[in-house]
Amino acid sequence: MALRARHHPGSNAAILAVVVSLLATPAFAACTQDRAVYADRDDTYTLTFRHVPEDQPVMTSNEFTIQLNDSDVKLDGVVMWNEGVARPNGMVMYRCPGGDVTGDELRACTVWQGVIYALKEGADADLLPKAKEPAAQALLLPDFSSSMSGFNFKLEKPIETFPWEVFRFKECVPEQ
Numbered sequence: 001m002a003l004r005a006r007h008h009p010g011s012n013a014a015i016l017a018v019v020v021s022l023l024a025t026p027a028f029a030a031c032t033q034d035r036a037v038y039a040d041r042d043d044t045y046t047l048t049f050r051h052v053p054e055d056q057p058v059m060t061s062n063e064f065t066i067q068l069n070d071s072d073v074k075l076d077g078v079v080m081w082n083e084g085v086a087r088p089n090g091m092v093m094y095r096c097p098g099g100d101v102t103g104d105e106l107r108a109c110t111v112w113q114g115v116i117y118a119l120k121e122g123a124d125a126d127l128l129p130k131a132k133e134p135a136a137q138a139l140l141l142p143d144f145s146s147s148m149s150g151f152n153f154k155l156e157k158p159i160e161t162f163p164w165e166v167f168r169f170k171e172c173v174p175e176q
Contacts, residue, residue: 031172036135038167045163
């Protein structure tokens, strides 16, 4: 004996609504912060978070790079949460020496330092998610552009284009 599903008026509309809502879920919501890739408004710079192995002791909650597209200019970034009033303090560096560095050496290679904010729909700002939390829709690095323009990169050809301070979610690096 075969059973037939009864067709209820409106059931197709309900199924369609569920499918559309699943398809409309933003990609950033399904991505963790440590796999998120962002671009500035002109798509000149790419900010890429990287996975930090969980079995290694780390001092940072997030690590990332900022690449001037179509060039070899690459900056390294870290995020450390401070004690007391918890804030994701970001630091962007260019060609820092490896190993133990002195305070002067670190200051000399630091391009920008500040709190990184996660931006949401409706211009709401929140703090940057930690590595395994859902990725932010957009990031704000306050005063980043002017910090870059004032930094001496010691390049043969000076950088002429600086990033906007807002980076929007572009894609998610697949899990490995």
